[in-house]
Amino acid sequence: MADDLPLLLGLLLVAAAGTAAVLVRDPVRQSFLLSLFGLALALVFLLLQAPDVALSQLAVGSALTPLMVLLSVRKVRRKARSERREEHE
Amino acid sequence: MSGWTAAAAALLLCGVAPAACGAATGPVRRRVPAQNLTTTLLSLVILLLAQGYGRPAYTDPALVLAVLGPAGTLLYVRLLADQLAAHPPRPRSLLAVTALSYTAVPAVVLPLCVATGPGRAMVKLLVIGVLLVLGSRVAARAVTAAVSAGHGRTGPAEGMSDG
Numbered sequence: 001m002a003d004d005l006p007l008l009l010g011l012l013l014v015a016a017a018g019t020a021a022v023l024v025r026d027p028v029r030q031s032f033l034l035s036l037f038g039l040a041l042a043l044v045f046l047l048l049q050a051p052d053v054a055l056s057q058l059a060v061g062s063a064l065t066p067l068m069v070l071l072s073v074r075k076v077r078r079k080a081r082s083e084r085r086e087e088h089e
Numbered sequence: 090m091s092g093w094t095a096a097a098a099a100l101l102l103c104g105v106a107p108a109a110c111g112a113a114t115g116p117v118r119r120r121v122p123a124q125n126l127t128t129t130l131l132s133l134v135i136l137l138l139a140q141g142y143g144r145p146a147y148t149d150p151a152l153v154l155a156v157l158g159p160a161g162t163l164l165y166v167r168l169l170a171d172q173l174a175a176h177p178p179r180p181r182s183l184l185a186v187t188a189l190s191y192t193a194v195p196a197v198v199l200p201l202c203v204a205t206g207p208g209r210a211m212v213k214l215l216v217i218g219v220l221l222v223l224g225s226r227v228a229a230r231a232v233t234a235a236v237s238a239g240h241g242r243t244g245p246a247e248g249m250s251d252g
């Protein structure tokens with residue numbers, strides 16, 4: 001049981017981050033939670049003796065997912081702003 | 090359960106979990122430094138686990154995280170620059186976060202170096218430690234630069250809209 005303590009903590013972290021990412025509605029906040037979720041998943045992969053999977057999960061989770069989400073948010077907001085400006089004119 | 094694994098579990102519970110909570114809740118000005126602290130501490134946890142399980146190959150994810158963690162923070166700083174400039178983080182708390190990672194990295198890496206003994210593995214550990222310290226420094230400077238640049242930019246822009 002004591003040997004499994006890091007794995008237990010990692011699984012708890014995954015559960016908490018995953019639940020929070022589902023419950024939060026704001027995409028910017030969700031991007032932070034998704035990156036945390038990715039980090040927790042990478043830790044669990046490492047603890048389950050899969051360091052190669054953990055490597056790729058780290059690359060995707062810590063940089064790529066937030067980049068995609070934040071870029072999309074930025075583009076949508078810019079589009080909405082320009083449309084609003086056109087309506088005013 | 091070896092002492093190294095116990096130390097990793099303790100750091101995970103007392104270091105990574107609060108930092109992750111800080112990154113998951115609250116305003117953007119707190120989330121960005123907390124996200125950087127989370128990646129730094131998680132990298133240290135991975136190093137401790139590698140020593141605890143006796144598998145030097147497990148240090149590779151720590152090296153990758155030491156490079157990608159600050160990259161992720163820079164990403165947030167770049168794309169959320171306007172929010173950071175509107176509500177800048179307190180310089181004192183930013184300094185505290187940086188100081189915490191500056192103390193945590195040597196406190197973990199130096200005992201690991203002693204346990205590893207001289208050789209290539211020790212050089213790798215030292216490189217990871219240096220990367221972690223540099224990463225927190227770069228992230229803190231990027232946040233400060235974004236805040237000051239935002240102030241410089243919003244000033245004239247507001248003046249123009251008034252005119």
